[in-house]
Amino acid sequence: MTTSWTYWKNDLAKRLSDVLGGAVSPDDIVVPPDRSLGDFAFGCFKLAKAMGKSPADIAKEIASKMNFGQSDFTSASAAGPYVNFTLSVGEAVHRVVRDIEVLGEKYGSVETKKADELLLEFAQPNTHKEIHVGHLRNLVLGQALSNVLSAAGWKVVPMSYHGDVGAHVAKCLWWLGKGFRFQVSGFSVEQADKLLDQIPVERRTGKFLGEMYAEASRQLEANPEWKDEVSDVQRKLEAHDPAWEKLWRETRRWSLDEFATIFDDLGVKIARQYLESEVVDRGQEMVDHLLKQGVAKESQGAIVVDLEDKKLGVFLIRKSDGTSLYATKDLALAELKLKEYPKAERSLILVDNRQSFYFKQLFETLRMLELNPVPEFVGYEFVTLKSGAMSSREGNVVTYQDFRNEVISYSTEEVVKRHAEDKWNDGKIEHTAWCIAMAGMKFGMLKQDNDKVFTFDLEQALSFDGDTGPYCQYAATRLASILRKAGSTPSDSPFVRGREDEPLTRSFDHTSEKALALTLAQFPVKVAQAAEELRPSLVAQWCIDAAQRVNEFYRDVNVLESEGELKEGRLRLIAAARSALVAGLGLLAIPVPDEM
RNA sequence: GCGCCCGUAGCUCAGCUGGAUAGAGCGCUUCCCUGCGGAGGAAGAGGUCUGAUGUUCGAAUCAUCACGGGCGCACCA
Secondary structure, eight states: OOHHHHHHHHHHHHHHHHHHOOOOOOEEOOOSSSSGGGGGEOOOOHHHHHSOOHHHHHHHHHHHOOSSSSSSSEEEEEEEEEEEEEEEEHHHHHHHHHHHHHHHGGGGGGOSSSSOOEEEEEOOTTTTSBHHHHHHHHHHHHHHHHHHHHHHOEEEEEEEEOHHHHHHHHHHHHHHHHHOOOOSSOOOOOHHHHHHTTOOOOOHHHHHHHHHHHHHHHHHHHGGGGGHHHHHHHHHHHHHHHHHHHHHHHHHHHHHHHHHHHHHHHHHOSEEEHHHHHHHHHHHHHHHHHHHHHEEEEETTEEEEEEEGGGEEEEEEEOSSSSHHHHHHHHHHHHHHHHOOOSSSSSEEEGGGHHHHHHHHHHHHHHHHOOSSOEEEEEEEEEETTTEEEOOTOOOOBBHHHHHHHHHHHHHHHHHHTTTTTTTTTTHHHHHHHHHHHHHHHHHHHOOTTTSEEEEEEEHOOOOSSSSHHHHHHHHHHHHHHHHTTTOOOOSSSSSOOOOOOOOOOOOOOOHHHHHHHHHHHHHHHHHHHHHTOOOOHHHHHHHHHHHHHHHHHHHHOOOTTOOOHHHHHHHHHHHHHHHHHHHHHTTTTTOOOOO
16 A cells, blocks of 8 residues: 555656656655745755756746646745755545554565565573673564564564574583582483582573573683593584583583573564574584585684685684584584475575674585575674673673663662552552653664664663653653543554545644654655665664654643534544554554553 | 775764755753643754865765774684
């Protein structure tokens, strides 16, 4: 369905083509820098050359020839080299409200008959480590991307991938054993049971395992001679030694359970969870195969793929001690994905930009193996603290749990403060505070572009003033409040729908109404662009814009004091505005409370 | 040394497929609650868009080169 924004541009392009006797593309229709100039504009620069006249003269000529008749537009006027077009307030608002009422929660989404499949890998925290705010950017961005791409008509398969084997696990478990005074060699199943029994339930967390890992890294730094023990542990794990495997399975469960809880809380939805342990054996096989084919070769005891001729250096795919690397497993993962989803059109991998070189090497190798489609790298810059970059190896991280608790306690405090007299029950307070906390955290991470290093500042993250998620929620909430007072709100859903057959007035008369409607009209275009450019930040920016227009409308137009069909129309406008705003925030996986 | 990314207001960022006086938020200075909810709104101060050259009728936007900062570049992930 063609929604209003596109409809208007197409309409203007057609009328201009008629006047000029040549093709004008809708893409040539732009928006003036100042709303008082008009709602749309057409620059005459390109025509000037072809027609041999000055742009200003052409603009005047077009303005005088434009005849709108039956149309949403009321006037065209020349201003320098531009022709500006103005929409009728009544027609503009009418059309946008109708769009939203027809589409409801689908407003902004493309309807497709047969969606192409797109694999989206994100959410790659490793087991045996804690989740920190660096991971949060990936999780939040990934889920938003998943939503935005779905809205744009892709059949998205969101997938997670967890490093549950490899050096970091070996280090963690090695230190777990050593720290509890067990001998690494000759470690038995009974000893593994004994060790596990010694760890109290409340310590069976990712945080605890992360501390073990960080401590192991420190110990190895100080005592390099222990590296052989760690290699030994990793080899035993890869050989499925019963004792180490037991310890590994149990500790891994702690991590995976924790992930499930956190993903659920964040609204992260994964269709297929991959584990490195699923692909490690096949990865080693593929390395052998590559060796046989002559694609890979031995170098300093390790196995590498030489990519020097592509200016990508050498790609290490097996360590000299015979154990696997990230790359060993990634080769097999790529193969497995294609086996399970043979119809996939595209495959995206969302990872930290610092890994871009590695992924270029990986993709080049996949190309040599003819594993198509070769994935697309979607990068984002890392999250840093004022004190410096976070590293789980060094242990200077803000864990997600700590951050979340901080934000929740702050938002709870605010909610309680604002509703001291409203007799809200604990459940309502808790839910509202959770919605606001989610909005604060997620919006803060989504509103800026992926390629900006994100400096995490707790104080800033806790502020809900200005262009923040809670600001957008607040705008939607005030609209809901008006609807409630008018007694016309559907309590179960914020989305308007099914009123498109009821007559709607065209008597809207305020510029704030039109400004709001025009912003709402841009939503589908922004979503499409966000999907095309893989930038959910565009949707976040739109949400701020929409909330600002809502606040201006709120200031300028009193809905409940209007009368007759205009009041009814305005109620439908704000219901539509709320519906669109909730849809926009929904794409960012941000919930909107009824009240706040 | 080579490669990738960033450089726009005091701070955090939009704008970048070239076009009208460069926009927000925070902070700062003033206002606005007997008004549909002040997590809000209005106004003000604050800019050689890092610099240079080039392309163009036109450059924050494109190209090249500097400068500044960040991040990568084989047994970590």
